[in-house]
Amino acid sequence: MTVDSARVNRLNNQGLQSGDYVIYWMQASQRVEGNDALSFAIGRANELRRPLVVAVALVNRYLGAGARHYRFMLQGLAQVAERLRERRIAFVLRESSPEELILTLGRRACCVIADRGYLRHQVAWYRQLAEQLPCPLIQVEANVVVPVEVASPKEEYAARTFRPKVQQHLGRFLSLATQPETRCPASGLDLMTLDASETDSLLQSLGMDPLEELPRLILQGGEHEARRLLEEFVEHRLPQYDKSRNDPSLDAVSHMSPYLHFGQISPIEIAVRVQTTGLPSIDAYLEELIVRRELAINMVHYNAQYDSLAVLPNWAQTTLAEHARDQRPVLYTRDELEAARTHDPYWNAAQREMLLTGKMHGYMRMYWGKKILEWSPDAATAMSWMIYLNDAYELDGRDPNGYAGVAWGLGKHDQAWRERPIFGKVRYMNARGLERKYDMDAYVQRIDALEIGAQGKA
Numbered sequence: 001m002t003v004d005s006a007r008v009n010r011l012n013n014q015g016l017q018s019g020d021y022v023i024y025w026m027q028a029s030q031r032v033e034g035n036d037a038l039s040f041a042i043g044r045a046n047e048l049r050r051p052l053v054v055a056v057a058l059v060n061r062y063l064g065a066g067a068r069h070y071r072f073m074l075q076g077l078a079q080v081a082e083r084l085r086e087r088r089i090a091f092v093l094r095e096s097s098p099e100e101l102i103l104t105l106g107r108r109a110c111c112v113i114a115d116r117g118y119l120r121h122q123v124a125w126y127r128q129l130a131e132q133l134p135c136p137l138i139q140v141e142a143n144v145v146v147p148v149e150v151a152s153p154k155e156e157y158a159a160r161t162f163r164p165k166v167q168q169h170l171g172r173f174l175s176l177a178t179q180p181e182t183r184c185p186a187s188g189l190d191l192m193t194l195d196a197s198e199t200d201s202l203l204q205s206l207g208m209d210p211l212e213e214l215p216r217l218i219l220q221g222g223e224h225e226a227r228r229l230l231e232e233f234v235e236h237r238l239p240q241y242d243k244s245r246n247d248p249s250l251d252a253v254s255h256m257s258p259y260l261h262f263g264q265i266s267p268i269e270i271a272v273r274v275q276t277t278g279l280p281s282i283d284a285y286l287e288e289l290i291v292r293r294e295l296a297i298n299m300v301h302y303n304a305q306y307d308s309l310a311v312l313p314n315w316a317q318t319t320l321a322e323h324a325r326d327q328r329p330v331l332y333t334r335d336e337l338e339a340a341r342t343h344d345p346y347w348n349a350a351q352r353e354m355l356l357t358g359k360m361h362g363y364m365r366m367y368w369g370k371k372i373l374e375w376s377p378d379a380a381t382a383m384s385w386m387i388y389l390n391d392a393y394e395l396d397g398r399d400p401n402g403y404a405g406v407a408w409g410l411g412k413h414d415q416a417w418r419e420r421p422i423f424g425k426v427r428y429m430n431a432r433g434l435e436r437k438y439d440m441d442a443y444v445q446r447i448d449a450l451e452i453g454a455q456g457k458a
C-alpha cells in the first residue's frame, strides 16, 4: 500500500532538479518504522534512481528544552541512525537550524521531503524553505491518524464538535503504507552512526553538561522502547484503562506521550495495536489518542495564538477578566511553584512527579493547572508559568497537547460552569474533589517512594 495522497502536500512549485540525492528532512517523525514520510521519500528516491539522505537539524535550546529532552531525543536518533544504516540510507545529523542545513543540502538535491509539525516556528520553517529551495518541497503528514485539514477545515469548539468529524475518516486512515526496499543504496555518501559517546559530545556542543545529574526515573527514548512499553501497556494496563486511567494512585496509562511528541512512534501503529485486542476499553483509549490529541493539533493549526489568552473562547476571556482583581487565597512565585513549595501536598506531589520522572499523571495535570490559576496574580501570568514549567520538565512538553492542556485549564474546549471567585465561569477543581474520587494519600506515597527509590539509585 502506498502513502495516502491526502497526507501529501506540495509546498512550492519548483521543478525537479537533476540532483545527486533525495532528502528526507526528519523533524517531527523521528522514527524508521511506521513512518509514512520516510516511506514516501524512499519511494521517490527509488523512482528517481537516487540515494536517499535523511537529514536532522539539531536546534540548540529548542523552545527552552533541556538536557532531559535532548538526551531522550538523541537516544531515539541513535536508533534511527542504526536502522537507516541497515537499509543503506545515508543519515546526516548537524547542530544547525533547519533552514541552514536543508538549504545547504538542498542545493544538490532532486527534491526534499519533509514531515509535519504544527507549531508556529515549524510552519515558518516550511514557508521559508518552500520559498528558498531550488527544488520541490513535499510534505507528508505522518504524525496524525486523520490529516488535519481532512478532519476539519476550521478550529473546532470542543471534543463534541470534533469527534464525529474525525471518526468518520478512521476507516480510511487507520493504516500505514508499506515501506519500500531501498533500491539505490547510499554508497559513497555519509553513512553515519550515533553512539552513546557521541550523544554526550553532542550534548556538550549544545552547551549542556552530559554529566548533569538527570533524574534516574526518566523514560528511555527511542522507537524500540516505545514498542516495548506499548506491549507492556496492552498486556497489563489496557484492560482497566477505561476505569482506572484517571486514578493518580495507580499506574494505569500508556506513557506513549513522550514517544508521540518526538515522533518515535506513530499514533496509527498504537491505535491499530490497541484495536487488535478487542477489549472493551479500546474506545476510551482511542478517545484520548485520536479525538483529544488531534483536537489539540486542530487548535494549534488553526489558531496561531495557542499560547496566549487570545486562544480562549470569548466567554472564558470575559469571565477571567471580570475576576482579574479577585483576592487570591494565597500567591506563590514561579520559583516557589517550581520547587514544589506550596501548602498543598497533592499539588506538590504532582510537581515532584514531573521534576523526577519527566511525566506528571494526566489527571493531576488538570488539577495542577487549575491551582496555578488560583495562586497566580492573573490568568495571563498563570498561563505563562504553566507553559514554562510544562515545557521545562515534561518530556512531552512543547507539544500541541501541552498548549491545549494549559488552555483547557482556562476554559478552552470546555463549557461555562457556575460562577465563583477567581475562576469566574471556568471549571474549578479542589483537593476535596480529588479526595472524594481517589486515594490521594496513596498518590503522595507513590511519589515519595519514587523519590526515595531515585535517591537510592543515585
Ligand SMILES: Cc1cc2nc3c(=O)[nH]c(=O)nc-3n(C[C@H](O)[C@H](O)[C@H](O)COP(=O)(O)OP(=O)(O)OC[C@H]3O[C@@H](n4cnc5c(N)ncnc54)[C@H](O)[C@@H]3O)c2cc1C
Residues within 6 Å of the ligand: 245, 253, 254, 255, 256, 257, 258, 260, 261, 288, 289, 290, 292, 293, 294, 296, 360, 361, 362, 363, 365, 366, 369, 386, 390, 394, 396, 397, 398, 399, 401, 402, 403, 404, 405, 406, 408, 409
Ligand atoms: C495542564 C496540562 C498540560 C499538558 N501537557 C501536555 C504536554 O505537554 N504534552 C502532552 O502530550 N500532553 C499534555 N497534556 C495532556 C495529557 O495529560 C497527556 O497527554 C497524558 O497525560 C500523557 O500520558 P500518557 O501517554 O500516559 O496518556 P494516556 O492516558 O495513555 O493517553 C494516550 C495518549 O492519548 C493522548 N492524550 C491523553 N490525554 C490527552 C489530553 N487530555 N489531551 C490530548 N491528548 C491526550 C496523548 O497523546 C497520550 O499519549 C496536558 C494536559 C494538561 C491538563
